[in-house]
Amino acid sequence: MTLDVARLRKDFPILSREVNGRPLVYLDSAASSQRPQAVLDAMNDYYEHHHANVHRGIYALAEEATALYEGARDTVAAFVNAYDRSEVVFTKNSTEALNLLARSVGDSGRIKPGDEIVVTEMEHHSNIVPWQMLAERTGATVRWIGITDEGRLDLSGLDDIVNERTRVVSFVHQSNILGTVNPVSQIVRRAREVGALVGLDCSQSVPHRAVDVQELGADFVAFTGHKMLGPTGIGVLWARRALLDELPPFLGGGEMIETVTKNGSTYAEAPHKFEAGTPNIAEAVGLAAAVRYLSDVGMDEVLAHEKELVSYALPALESVGGLRILGPRTAVSRGGAISFSLADLHPHDVGQVLDELGIAVRVGQHCAAVTCTRYGVPATTRASFYLYTTTEEIDALVAGLEHVKRFFRAA
């Protein structure tokens, strides 16, 4: 059952490179994962043999390109168990998916002054700012579900925060900064009770566990290709077809229309209504290849491997004197992104010295300033894992952190 990580790592060309004369230890997959050769090959093959614009030409290349692009939609739809392929809208990334949703929900007239939009204190900025912008446009208010000291959502006041004024509840499935996996059903149920739209930012969950949108029961879900072994420039908005049908388009232009006259235009059906202009065709092809790679490995195997890594890493990191973990300190309902502070050292300094050792971690606020403020830290260091991460790399991180402390003569 366990992954043959050594064999699997050979599929990722970049993992064999060196940094500063040392083997690369890549612990920043929560920011962006690396790509297997199969993804690079699929994109190259597309450009070398099949490229043309999609949904237009009647010649062979155009048909092939269209089949590949629409085939990618089928692949993604099956991967997250969408009810229908038309529920999968390709976007640039999760950020664009959430902006699309927020903008179109606003334009639909669903949000009125005095209405409320609910997010949580562990959101990525991409699931905060579009809603703040929507609230500003409409006179609505953004309300926040808090976090406990242990790094879990504080749902004790859920029935008050999500109430009859709530129109949208949008929350993160798996936190990019704390690693927390949130209890979806409880929040979705409450949103349903008050008739609010409910959606999830699945940017950190779809890459790391089997996600079934039907099981989640939400109205919309956003995720991005580059965090799940795919290329940059391709993301996904999944939404219920009825919602997509109700919402007005986001961007206007080619591809998204049915008829255009000087007096006005009518729009194509979902998903094309939301895909104005020439899409990122090669990137969709690359994403489909990434999905096939992940499916071949098995998402349950990916999850099990990462659970092992987290169970290994948590005590190993806490053995480092002065290290404090932000977020759950057990592997229960927790993904493989571990944020921490180290003595009184600034994460920038920690990351810089680790880089000298070939170890790539993320330092800063992780686009989660609200979470940092909640815990009173200006920034954190974050190590994040994926299917290619090894326990040896975690050992290297732990040794690296001891080296950091010696370098700065920290207590």
Add this chain to the structure above:
Amino acid sequence: MQLESMYQEIILDHYRTPHNKGLREPYDAEVHHVNPTCGDEVTLRVRVIDGVVEDVSYDGSGCSISQASSSVMTDLVIGKPVTEAMETADEFLALMQSQGRGEPDEDVLEDAVAFAGVAKYPARVKCALLGWMAWKDATAQAVARAAEGS
């Protein structure tokens, strides 16, 4: 090891024992600057009397580079005429933007020459500039206010 070119001992000394840290009265202008990518922040006060930087005090949090740079900056600008201090700031900015190819003038920059190595790390340049930019902003405000008042 390349790292020592960035973390010169003089930088680490200023980091461990910063000069002029802690906000002081009186002051003519106060600014708050942040570095949004990493969460570094500084609140900085400037006192200008007769065109001379009388005092600079600051508080904030950040990495060793930003903290040490602010400390070195205060040593360099306090007591200098504003025009001369601005020239020093420009010299430091030029050094930081040199991508590591700058040859700093030690007579002008004194301890700040230690930051030459930082210029090789693009991600850290803004850390080194945080305090300087805050000082320039606050000083410009203080000078403008003095001009209004006269």
